[in-house]
Amino acid sequence: MRCAAWLLPVGLLGIAAAVKLAAMTASVGVHRVFLYPLALLLSVYTGEGYDERAGQFYFSDFFLDFSCAGINFFVIAAITTAWLFPEALPWPSRFKLVPARILLHLGFLTAAVYAVTLAANFLRVAIFLNLQPFAIGRAWLHEAVGIAVFLSLLISYSLLLYRIKNAQQPSNP
Numbered sequence: 001m002r003c004a005a006w007l008l009p010v011g012l013l014g015i016a017a018a019v020k021l022a023a024m025t026a027s028v029g030v031h032r033v034f035l036y037p038l039a040l041l042l043s044v045y046t047g048e049g050y051d052e053r054a055g056q057f058y059f060s061d062f063f064l065d066f067s068c069a070g071i072n073f074f075v076i077a078a079i080t081t082a083w084l085f086p087e088a089l090p091w092p093s094r095f096k097l098v099p100a101r102i103l104l105h106l107g108f109l110t111a112a113v114y115a116v117t118l119a120a121n122f123l124r125v126a127i128f129l130n131l132q133p134f135a136i137g138r139a140w141l142h143e144a145v146g147i148a149v150f151l152s153l154l155i156s157y158s159l160l161l162y163r164i165k166n167a168q169q170p171s172n173p
Helices: 001-022 028-044 071-084 098-134 137-166
Strands: 051-053 054-058
Touching: 001 028, 001 071, 001 098, 028 054, 028 071, 028 098, 071 098, 071 137, 098 137
Parallel strands: none
Antiparallel strands: 051 054
């Protein structure tokens, strides 16, 4: 049973590695999984439509390409989740199927990491769009906004996971 506790973090790291390897082979499908929902959110946020061509999403004054997908953030968030998420969550005693529990947890954690990645990407692009008039001639501003948003969200996400982990551990009297 102790071995089963390691399957969840190893599985999550395996998913992150598979996503990263697929992205490194320039697979448009992997990038589209991250970019399409981002383009939809940005379309709602900006109130304008977009055109998709060859895995890139073109708006009237900016575009999203593979570098905007947030694959590296996804990998870092998955590593953070694998490291900080509790080994075991409480389950009803009648639910004895360990592989099913692990797959269910793995699906939940992957969805959580994906949602955090999508939120981070959306905030990064939305904040930069508001700062875009000040960014003329300042290419570093795009990177600075990305660093600030990604770092602050990763720290917040880590603190949330740490709090969840500690809330499930019994306190010492």
